[in-house]
Amino acid sequence: MRSRTLTLLATTVGAGLVLSACGANTADSGSSNSSQSAPAPGGAAAGGKVGVILPETATSARWEAFDKPFLTKALKDAGFDADVQNAQGDVQKFSTLADGMIAQNVKVLIIAAINGEVGGAVARKAQAAGIPTIDYDRLNLGGSSDYYVSFDNEKVGQLQGQGLADALKDKKGAEVVMIEGAPTDNNATLFANGQKSVLQPKFASNDLKLVREQAIDNWDNQKGGQTFEQILTDNKGKVDGVVAANDGLAGAVITVLKKNGLNGKVPVTGQDATADGLMAILRGDQYMTVFKPIKEEAEAAAKLAVLLAKGDKAGADALATGKAKDPKGNREVKSILLEPKLTTKEGVKEVVTQGYVKATEICGGDLAAACATLGIS
Numbered sequence: 520m521r522s523r524t525l526t527l528l529a530t531t532v533g534a535g536l537v538l539s540a541c542g543a544n545t546a547d548s549g550s551s552n553s554s555q556s557a558p559a560p561g562g563a564a565a566g567g568k569v570g571v572i573l574p575e576t577a578t579s580a581r582w583e584a585f586d587k588p589f590l591t592k593a594l595k596d597a598g599f600d601a602d603v604q605n606a607q608g609d610v611q612k613f614s615t616l617a618d619g620m621i622a623q624n625v626k627v628l629i630i631a632a633i634n635g636e637v638g639g640a641v642a643r644k645a646q647a648a649g650i651p652t653i654d655y656d657r658l659n660l661g662g663s664s665d666y667y668v669s670f671d672n673e674k675v676g677q678l679q680g681q682g683l684a685d686a687l688k689d690k691k692g693a694e695v696v697m698i699e700g701a702p703t704d705n706n707a708t709l710f711a712n713g714q715k716s717v718l719q720p721k722f723a724s725n726d727l728k729l730v731r732e733q734a735i736d737n738w739d740n741q742k743g744g745q746t747f748e749q750i751l752t753d754n755k756g757k758v759d760g761v762v763a764a765n766d767g768l769a770g771a772v773i774t775v776l777k778k779n780g781l782n783g784k785v786p787v788t789g790q791d792a793t794a795d796g797l798m799a800i801l802r803g804d805q806y807m808t809v810f811k812p813i814k815e816e817a818e819a820a821a822k823l824a825v826l827l828a829k830g831d832k833a834g835a836d837a838l839a840t841g842k843a844k845d846p847k848g849n850r851e852v853k854s855i856l857l858e859p860k861l862t863t864k865e866g867v868k869e870v871v872t873q874g875y876v877k878a879t880e881i882c883g884g885d886l887a888a889a890c891a892t893l894g895i896s
Contacts, residue, residue: 565598566597566598566599566600566626566825566828566829567599567600567625567626567828568599568600568601568602568623568625568626569594569599569600569601569602569625569626569627569628569629569821569824569825569828570602570604570617570620570621570623570625570627570628570629571587571590571601571602571603571604571628571629571630571631571655572604572605572606572613572616572617572620572628572629572630572631572632572641573586573587573603573604573605573606573631574605574606574608574613574631574632574633574657575605575606575607575608575633576605576607576608577607577608578737578738578739578740578765578767579738579765579767579791579793580793581791581793581813582605582631583605585813585814585817585875586631586655586656586813586816586817587603587605589813589814589817589818589821590603590629590817590820590821591603593817593818593821593822594821594824594825597821597822597825599626599824599825599828602620602623602625604616604620606633608633608737609633610633610634610637613632613633613637613641614637614640614641617630617641617644617645618644621644621645621648621650624648624650625650626650626651626824626827626828627650627651627652627653627824627827627828628641628642628645628650628651628652628653629652629653629655629820629824630642630652630653630654630655630659630664631654631655631656631657632654632657632659634703634704635657635658635659635660635661635662635703635705635847638654638657638659638662638664639659639660639661639662639663642654642659642662642663642664643662643663646663646665651665651666651827651828652664652665652666653665653666653667653668653820653823653824653827654666654667654668654669654852655667655668655669655816655820656668656669656670656706656816657669657704657705657706658705658706658843658845658852659705660705660845660846660847660848661845661847661848662845662848663848664852665827665835665853666823666827666835666839666852666853666854666855667839667843667852667853667854667855668816668819668820668823668839668854668855669706669816669843669854669855669856669857670811670816670856670857670858670859671856671857671858671859672706672709672710672713673709673710673712673713673716674713674858674859675709675710675713675790675809675811675859676709676710676711676712676713676714676715676716677713677714677716677717678713678807678809678859678860678861679710679713679714679762679764679788679789679790679807679809680713680714680715680716680717680718680762681717681861682786682788682806682807682861682863683695683718683760683761683762683786683788683806684717684718684721684727686760686786686806686807687727687759687760687786690759691725691726692725692726692727692728693727693728693759693760694727694728694730694754694757694758694759694760695718695722695727695728695729695730695758695759695760695761695762696730696731696732696733696747696750696751696754696758696760696761696762697711697714697729697731697732697733697761697762698733698735698743698746698747698761698762698763698764698768698772699711699732699733699734699735699762699764700734700735700738700764700765700768701734701735701736701737701738702734702736703736704738707734707738707764710764710790711732711734711764714762718762727760730750730754730757730758731750731753731754733746733750735764735768738764738765738767738768740767740768740770740771741771743763743767743768743771743772744771744772744774744775747761747771747772747775748775748778751775751779756779758776758781758785759785760785760786760787761776761785761786761787761788762788763787763788763789764790765789765790765791766789766790766791766792766793766795766796766799766805766808767791767793767795768789769787769788769789769796769799769805769808770795770796770799772787773787773799773804773805776804777804782804783802783803783804786806786807787799787804787805787806788805788806788807788808789805789807789808789809790808790809790811791808791809791811792808792809792810792811792862792870792875792876793808793876794876794880794881796808797867797870797876797881798881798886800862800863800864800867801864801867801881801886801889801890801893802885802886802889803864806863807861807862807863808862809859809860809861809862810859810860810861810862810866810869810870810875811857811859811860812857812860812873812875813875814873814875815857816857819838819855819857820855822838823835823838823839823855826838835853836853838855839853839854839855840853840855841853841854841855841856842854843856864889864893865893867881867893867895868893868894868895871895878890878895878896881895882895882896
């Protein structure tokens with residue numbers, strides 16, 4: 520069953536977003552950004568401080584490379600200080616960072632939680648102190664945040680499912696393995712729901728055959744590779760296509776396929792349009808990724824936070840016209856839900872053109888010719 524119904528026109532948000540510069544798709548590109556933006560002359564920024572807690576850096580470079588600088592700049596441009604911290608995958612650190620921000624009486628708290636339990640607990644603490652909270656990128660099931668900003672994550676899964684179906688359209692009965700994200704991450708559930716909305720009818724009709732579906736704790740790439748290798752062994756080395764929930768897991772799958780001489784022969788999906796993922800696509804080892812323009816997400820969250828910090832709830836409600844279902848909390852959360860994009864080899868240039876990855880990061884060595892053919896420079 521689909522776990523939520525989401526509707527939002529991209530133009531609802533796009534018209535009001537603050538523009539900011541793009542960064543490179545490496546963790547280093549975010550390291551030069553201070554966790555707190557510079558105060559206005561003569562003291563703190565006039566609007567006050569907005570707290571942001573990001574989850575980790577181990578499985579994705581996006582948080583430091585993109586989210587941190589984009590959120591910091593958008594809030595600073597609006598006249599607010601941005602205290603942006605990263606919990607580095609530590610639940611206790613996440614709680615401690617939140618306690619500190621609440622004690623400082625931040626105007627708004629934006630949380631991309633490690634899991635729903637800690638995210639919900641932090642939201643309740645903040646709200647008890649009169650501080651509005653925004654779930655960022657991940658909805659905390661059973662939580663109480665006032666608003667949610669993300670991409671349409673079920674649509675992300677639908678794009679992954681459609682990508683694989685397209686790649687296998689001429690191979691009836693193709694055997695498919697699904698390597699999913701962390702079972703504690705609601706986004707991973709939504710990705711899987713979206714994938715199955717496309718693939719389940721094909722499994723039912725025997726157009727495709729599901730070998731096995733396996734969630735990977737903590738989005739652990741190493742564990743994902745080990746799990747896929749075991750599935751492949753159990754299936755006597757036979758696989759025709761792999762749904763991998765993000766580019767990190769896709770990379771782990773491709774490493775196993777290379778060991779077995781199957782890379783480039785077995786389409787693999789991904790997500791996040793990372794430099795590694797895009798290079799794998801250019802090489803032909805990965806069929807597609809899902810590009811999510813994180814700048815739009817960060818700017819939307821910042822715009823929403825500014826309205827809440829100013830006490831403009833009506834304005835916030837007018838901006839957050841989408842709805843996300845929280846089945847655990849039996850509620851609907853006012854949301855901004857942005858559109859993801861299916862990206863195959865022909866779409867790599869757009870990711871580069873928009874500044875999320877530099878051509879110099881992905882076009883060296885054996886990929887120079889592929890980039891030249893696609894006009895990437």
